[in-house]
Every structure is written in structure tokens, then in C-alpha cells.
Amino acid sequence: MLLFAALFLALIIFWLHRRIVRATAMSRPWSVITDAVLVALWALTVVGVATGRLLDPAWFRIPAVIGLTWMAAVLYLVLGLALVGIGSLVARAIRRVRGTTGEDAARRHRAVLRVATAGVVVIALATTIYGVVAAARPQVVTQQVDLAGLPEGFDGAQVVLISDLHVGPARSASFTRKVVEEVNAQRPDLVLIAGDLTDGTIANVGADLEPLAGLSAPLGVFGVSGNHEFYSDDGGAWLDEWERLGVHTLRNQRVAVERNGATIDIAGIQDYTAPAPYEPDLPAALAGRDPQRFVLLLAHEPRQALEASDLDVDMQVSGHTHGGQIWPIRYLVPLQQPSVEGLDTIGNTTLYTTRGAGAWGPPVRVGAPPEITVLELQRAAS
Numbered sequence: 192m193l194l195f196a197a198l199f200l201a202l203i204i205f206w207l208h209r210r211i212v213r214a215t216a217m218s219r220p221w222s223v224i225t226d227a228v229l230v231a232l233w234a235l236t237v238v239g240v241a242t243g244r245l246l247d248p249a250w251f252r253i254p255a256v257i258g259l260t261w262m263a264a265v266l267y268l269v270l271g272l273a274l275v276g277i278g279s280l281v282a283r284a285i286r287r288v289r290g291t292t293g294e295d296a297a298r299r300h301r302a303v304l305r306v307a308t309a310g311v312v313v314i315a316l317a318t319t320i321y322g323v324v325a326a327a328r329p330q331v332v333t334q335q336v337d338l339a340g341l342p343e344g345f346d347g348a349q350v351v352l353i354s355d356l357h358v359g360p361a362r363s364a365s366f367t368r369k370v371v372e373e374v375n376a377q378r379p380d381l382v383l384i385a386g387d388l389t390d391g392t393i394a395n396v397g398a399d400l401e402p403l404a405g406l407s408a409p410l411g412v413f414g415v416s417g418n419h420e421f422y423s424d425d426g427g428a429w430l431d432e433w434e435r436l437g438v439h440t441l442r443n444q445r446v447a448v449e450r451n452g453a454t455i456d457i458a459g460i461q462d463y464t465a466p467a468p469y470e471p472d473l474p475a476a477l478a479g480r481d482p483q484r485f486v487l488l489l490a491h492e493p494r495q496a497l498e499a500s501d502l503d504v505d506m507q508v509s510g511h512t513h514g515g516q517i518w519p520i521r522y523l524v525p526l527q528q529p530s531v532e533g534l535d536t537i538g539n540t541t542l543y544t545t546r547g548a549g550a551w552g553p554p555v556r557v558g559a560p561p562e563i564t565v566l567e568l569q570r571a572a573s
Contacts, residue, residue, distance in 0.1 A: 193245065197237045203265060204233045210272040211312070214279070215305045232261045243359035243391025244423045248399070255360045256554060263517055263553035264319040270519075271311030279304055322517065322555035329548040329561035331373060334534055337571040338541060340485050340505055344453025346570040351377050351408070353563055354385035354491070354510025355547025357419065359396035361554040368402035370548050370563060377565050380450065381410040384438060385510035385545065386417025386462060386491035392424045393432055403436040410448045414438040415459040416469070417491040417511065419551070426461075426469050441489060443472040445480060456480055458504070459489040473498050493530040493537075493544045500538030507542050508566070514546035514559030521559060532559070 207229055212222045235258030242248050242255035282300060351374050358367055374382060388403075389396050406412045414433055420426040430440040439446070441459020448457055460471040471490070480486065488499050488507040496507045514532040515521020524531045528544075535542045545564045550556055 193237070193241055196240050200233055200236050203269065204229050207265070207268060207272070210276060211308055214276070215308050216301055232258065234258075236261055239360060243389070243396050247395050248359055248363070248391070252361070252363065259361050259553045260319060260323060260555060261553075263322055263555035263557075264315050266517060267315035267318055268311065271315055272308065275304070275307045275311055278307070318557060319553075319555055322553075322557040325560055326550045326554050326556040329370060329373070329563050331377065331565060332545075332562040333565045333567060334543065335567045335569055336506070336534065336541060336543065337569045338485070338506060339571045341568055341570045342453035342455065342485060343570060344449075344451035345455055345485070345568055348380045348410075348450060348568045349377065350381045350383060350487075350508075350566040350568060351379040351563065352383045352385060352508050352510075352543065352545050352566060353548050354545050355387040355417070355513055355551065356549040357387060357390050357547075357551045358399040358549065359389050359391035362399070362549055364399045364402055366549070367400055368405075371402045371405045373563050375405065375407055377563075379408045379565070381448065381457075382406055382408045382412040383457075383489050383508055384412070384414030384433075385489060385508060386415055387419040387510060387547070387549075387551070388414075388417070388433075389429070390419055390423065390551065393428060397432055400432070400436060403433070403438060406437065410450060411446075411457075412438050413446070413457055413459060413489060414440050415489045415491060416440075416442075416462050416465060418462045418464050421462070421465055421469070426465060441476070442469070443476045445476050445486070447484075454484060456484055456486040457489065458486055460495065463490075463492045463495050471495065473502055473504075477502055477504075488540075493528045493535075493542060496537040496540050496542045497529065500540040504540050507537075507540055509542065509544045510547045512544055512546070513551065513556075516546075516550055516556055516559050517553065518558035 212225055235254050239255040239258030242251045416426050420429040433440050443460050445456045445458035447454050458476045460473050460476050461469045485505050488504045492511045493509045499507045512524050512531050515524050530544045532544050532546050546559050546562045548561050548563055
């Protein structure tokens with residue numbers, strides 16, 4: 192996997208060399224300096240991809256942050272330079288049709304190409320820097336949710352939803368601590384964690400979750416696995432680690448919680464893509480429940496609401512999408528998920544999808560700011 196990533200990234204770096212150095216006929220020593228920077232950033236990106244899984248973030252987090260951030264810049268460089276390249280081809284074709292193919296025309300073309308390429312580089316780097324700042328500041332987002340069937344005792348209940356911290360390669364325990372402090376400041380009745388808390392092994396990044404032990408809510412703190420819990424380590428072992436920190440993990444299970452004399456079910460299932468023996472099993476989680484009792488489902492991916500609707504789940508909360516995280520990726524999310532972010536309705540089920548508090552890969556967010564979600568449950572008028 193790491194070898195494939197390194198080769199793929201090397202091909203992109205070679206393409207950037209062709210577009211930035213060769214296409215603009217960059218002169219020495221700037222061409223040599225640019226190529227050296229591109230190769231150095233490629234190496235740092237490989238370090239970033241390996242950190243958390245193969246490399247200990249305690250030693251490699253700084254180079255990992257630089258390398259992973261560069262991945263976001265690469266996205267914008269590729270998009271921008273591809274447009275410049277297409278424009279260059281069109282301009283050449285027009286010159287040929289008009290017969291203006293002399294040296295003067297070629298010189299003017301190179302000058303325009305250099306300006307356009309420099310513009311793309313500046314915009315890509317500026318956008319990435321903006322995204323780094325935005326990603327470091329998860330904001331509290333409050334959403335009122337009107338729910339038919341919600342018992343009176345839960346009218347006005349405050350549920351804080353967090354997801355997708357992705358600590359490890361680029362985020363440390365200090366980030367987790369900041370999120371925990373913000374959650375507790377909301378004085379929630381209930382805290383729900385929708386998975387993808389880490390990227391890496393327990394040995395390498397387990398310590399970065401230690402601040403989770405400080406989460407507090409009178410109705411409890413509950414969590415379910417995301418897909419990333421299974422990428423680098425045993426997902427079951429990760430959930431055991433959460434239990435040690437005081438998070439009640441729901442592994443295709445449900446629990447009853449009581450408030451003001453009323454009771455609802457909190458159900459939780461494994462991630463949609465979890466491997467054996469951790470496959471999601473919503474029927475098992477709901478088996479034997481009182482069908483008249485309101486059920487709130489915790490599931491990592493919004494697409495799990497399709498089954499939830501078929502089984503008459505009242506509400507589901509999810510993460511996973513990051514709201515696309517980096518524009519324009521958000522436009523690809525609907526190819527896989529029925530909802531990108533925010534409040535939605537899937538069949539019979541009310542769905543809320545949080546953009547998550549962290550960031551996967553590049554610690555960058557553009558057009559999808561990170562969030563800590565406060566859901567204000569309201570009993571809908573009958």
C-alpha cells in the first residue's frame with residue numbers, strides 16, 4: 192500500500208515538474224531549486240502517509256504535517272495546471288490555424304504560460320494555507336431537530352455529536368483535549384461519537400485519545416466504529432481502548448436511557464465496511480425492542496440510514512463524509528452517500544450528518560469547516 196502510494200505520488204510530482212519547470216522553460220538555477228523542492232515534498236508526503244501506521248507520530252508528526260498539507264496543495268495545483276495546459280493546447284491550435292507560428296508568437300505564448308502557472312501556484316498555496324487555518328478551528332454548530340414520537344421527557348435534550356477526529360499523523364492529544372473541552376462546555380445530556388477517531392495503530396496513536404476520558408454527560412458517552420478503526424489495527428481492539436477511556440461502545444447493540452421519567456433506545460452498529468467478524472447488524476441491534484419506543488441510531492456512514500428507514504428507526508446520526516472536506520471533493524460524495532452534511536430525511540428516518548471535527552489526510556478544510564454538533568431534540572407537535 193505504501194509503495195503504491197509512493198509511486199502514485201512520484202508520478203504526480205513528475206507531472207508537476209513537466210508543467211511548472213519544462214512547460215515554462217524555467218531557467219537555472221530556479222529549475223533545479225524547484226525540482227529539489229518537489230522531490231523533498233514528495234519524500235515528506237510519503238512520511239506523512241506512513242505516520243501513524245508504520246512511523247511513530249511522536250517522532251515524525253512535523254514532517255508528516257508538512258507532507259500531508261502538501262497533498263492538498265497538489266490537488267489545487269493539478270486542477271489549476273490542467274486548465275492552464277488545456278488553454279495552452281487551444282492557443283497553439285489557434286496559432287496554427289491562423290499561421291502565426293513564428294518565434295515571436297512562441298515567445299509571447301511562453302510568457303503568458305509563465306504568468307498563468309505562477310498564478311496557479313500562488314492561488315493553490317494560498318488556498319491551502321487558508322484550509323490549514325480553517326481545519327484547526329472546529330466550531331460548535333447547533334441544530335434543532337423536530338422529532339415525531341420523541342417522548343416528552345426528552346423534549347429539549349442536548350445531544351453533542353462528534354466524529355472523524357483522525358488524530359495521529361497530523362493531530363495530537365492537544366487537539367483531542369480541545370475537542371473534549373468544547374464538548375463539555377456545552378453541558379450535554381448525551382454525547383455520541385460516530386467513529387474515525389484515529390489514523391494509526393494503538394501503539395503509535397493510542398495516547399492521542401487519552402483526553403477522551405474527560406468527556407462527561409449525565410445520560411452517558413456512546414460510540415461506534417468508523418471505517419478507519421479497521422484500516423491500521425484491529426477494530427475490536429480500538430473499541431476496547433475506547434471503553435478503557437469511558438466510552439460505552441455499541442457493537443450492534445442498544446441501550447435504554449432515561450430522562451425525566453421517559454425512556455428511549457440508543458442503538459449503535461459497526462461501520463458499513465467493517466470486515467468479519469465485525470460486520471454491521473442492525474436487526475441484531477434492534478432485536479426484542481419495544482417498537483413503540485423512540486430509537487436513536489448511531490452509525491458512521493449516512494448510507495446506513497437506508498436500512499434504518501426500512502427498520503423504522505426514528506433518527507440516525509452519522510459522520511464519515513467530512514462535508515467533502517476539500518472543495519470540490521464534496522461533489523463526489525453523493526456518488527456514495529445519500530447525504531453530505533446537515534439535517535436530512537431518508538425515507539422514514541431523520542438523519543443528521545456531521546462534517547466532523549478533524550480532517551483525514553491533509554489537515555486542511557476548504558468549503559467544509561470542521562464542526563462539533565449540538566443537536567437540540569424537540570418533540571414535534573402532533
